[in-house]
Amino acid sequence: MESGEVDDRPQAGPRTVERRKSPPAAHTTTSLARQSGSDLRGVLESDGVIVIDTEPFRLSQDEIELVERHWSDGRSKNSSYNPNTGIVDGVIAGRRSADELKRLMARYADWATAVIGEYFPSYGDSLELGRTSLRRRSVQDDPPLSRRKDDRSLHLDAFTSQPVAGRRILRVFCNIDPSGGEREWAIADGGFEDFAQRFRGRARRLLPGEAQVLKGLQLTKCLRTDYDQIMLGMHDAAKRDRDYQRTAPRRYVAFPQGSTWLAFTDQTPHAAVSGQCALEQTFYVPVDSLADPASSPLRILERLWGAALV
Ligand code: SIN
Ligand code: FE
Secondary structure, three states, X not given: OOOEOOOOOOOOOOEEEEEOOOOOOOOEEEEEOOOOOOOOHHHHHHHOEEEEOOOOOOOOHHHHHHHHHHHHOOOOXXXXXXXXXXXXXXXXXXXXXXXXXXXXXXXHHHHHHHHHHHHOHHHHHHOEEEEXXXXXXXXXXXXXXXXXXXXOOOEXXXXXXXXXXXXXXXXXXXXOXXXXXXXXXXXXXXXXXXXXXXXHHHOOOOOOOHHHHHHHOOOOOOOOOHHHHHHHHHHHHHHHOHHHHHHOOEEEEEEOOOOEEEEEOOOOOEEEEEOOOEEEEEEEEOHHHOOOHHHOHHHHHHHHHOOOOO
């Protein structure tokens, strides 16, 4: 498949990336070059997914071998790391390799933090660092663990155990496939409000006492809010809706090996289509730090529900 390309004309502002040869429609996403002194938040917040025109996150030869080794062992697939606690999950490997994977993810967490600081200084200190993941499952070839976890279906991200209470989910992805393959996404047309109009009738607010029970059972790390409950309901409804999955108008975007892209994955309905090795860093962004808080999923849902949801 032909890849999306980063346009390398002189950097005058947000630019468009187009695939040269592609199936059905126009396949575009915005590419951002850093412009000192300018505030790029509005572009990211309105587009939802953008490619960053930056030096790639580079792996050393040892890191490439590490990724390849654990990729091919058939046991440890996706791994995640909590930069706040230093704990790694999903690594079935010897002590040495586990430590090396942790170091790689820690290095990526630092790198992604620097990228956000460089391109979006206005989000500043309000950003909260979330988990880092190394995604080694082949999107096409490795079966998902359940339909709910199947990121090949169009969805918005919503977390079952980690309530966000309206904060935005901002993720920094980097395609590090050692074999040089692209990662490809489908992005549904229409954006958040269309998605919410379609699925809000299949989502609900919390029942009285429900958040306390979930937390008491340690199913959530803190109290789930109405916002989190509604986002989860819409996430599940979309993944279950075969008609939506089959017919929703969408564009396809290919991220070549070495490329970096940022996504507000709570805003832009997306699905992984292909690819097999990526790093990802999650950040939480308070609504008040956005250039346009009214465009946030929280404020849109509150408008549609006519009620405060956190
Ligand atoms: C996602 O669905 O949030 C990520 C898809 C991917 O791993 O590329
Ligand atoms: Fe997702």
